[in-house]
Amino acid sequence: MSAAPKVLISDKLSPAAIAIFQRRGIEVDFKPGLKPAELREIIGNYDGLAIRSATKVTREVLEVASRLKVVGRAGIGVDNVDVSSATARGVVVMNTPHGNAITTAEHAIAMIFALARQLPEASASTKAGKWEKNRFMGVEVSGKTLGLIGAGNIGSIVANRAVGLHMKVIAFDPFLSEKRAVELGVEKVDLDTLVARADFITLHAPYTEQTKNILNRERLFAMKKGARLINCARGGLVDEAALFEALQSGHLAGAALDVFETEPATDSPLFGLENVVCTPHLGAATAEAQENVALQVAEQMSDFLLTGA
């Protein structure tokens, strides 16, 4: 009888994942917070590696992962995995594209309101004992145009919520069919049209060679004067230096950023601007989403390791 497959969980995953691996007869070690050298030292003992975003599965790690068959990312983005090296070594990389989509879409909607009503600044001012009713004049979102860059799993949920808020939703997404656009109640447009028409732009695209700096200086300054930008996708989609200029000059009224070019982002000129709302990559950070992605990744990896499916 062959030995049970062994899985290493190297990031903080819900305990529900451990229970699933064990129930499926898989040996599991839970070791979050390993340093790269520590990971390289032990990875050779495992058939599967379950991660979130902290573990970097580099070529160097894969080179010593002699038994590894599968890397499971509890979440969507696999940008912390060297997918081409993994593929070249026959290691399957899987993610959980649906488990945290609602949560991330809700964060983007929360960011729209945070910007429209300057909630973080107004809260800080009120707690500081000021009562600045006249300082915080907001804008309604109802009737405004929301531009979605990316209308996939997360973008389509944002569209659904925004339509419910009586926003007019336009979307740029090369993979969006006209039929799907009609189903979502959005108008499919090209990127230049979206940039020119939207009052709010929200990004829901992966970071790739094609999408890197998709909102570059030229496009940021082509946005409507007074428009607002929300990024809960990936930092490199927006040119941060150009965004700083666009905000400081008053061309854009505000930006809400959950993701940054470099993370953890502990210092940025953007932090000094009043019209910028920041959160530390919290898009997927709800109890529900973390439970979902942990359960899904554990089931998917178990299926793969036990049946090859």
Ligand code: MLT
């Ligand atoms: C994801 O890719 O699933 C999200 O960005 C969440 C995360 O990285 O933690």
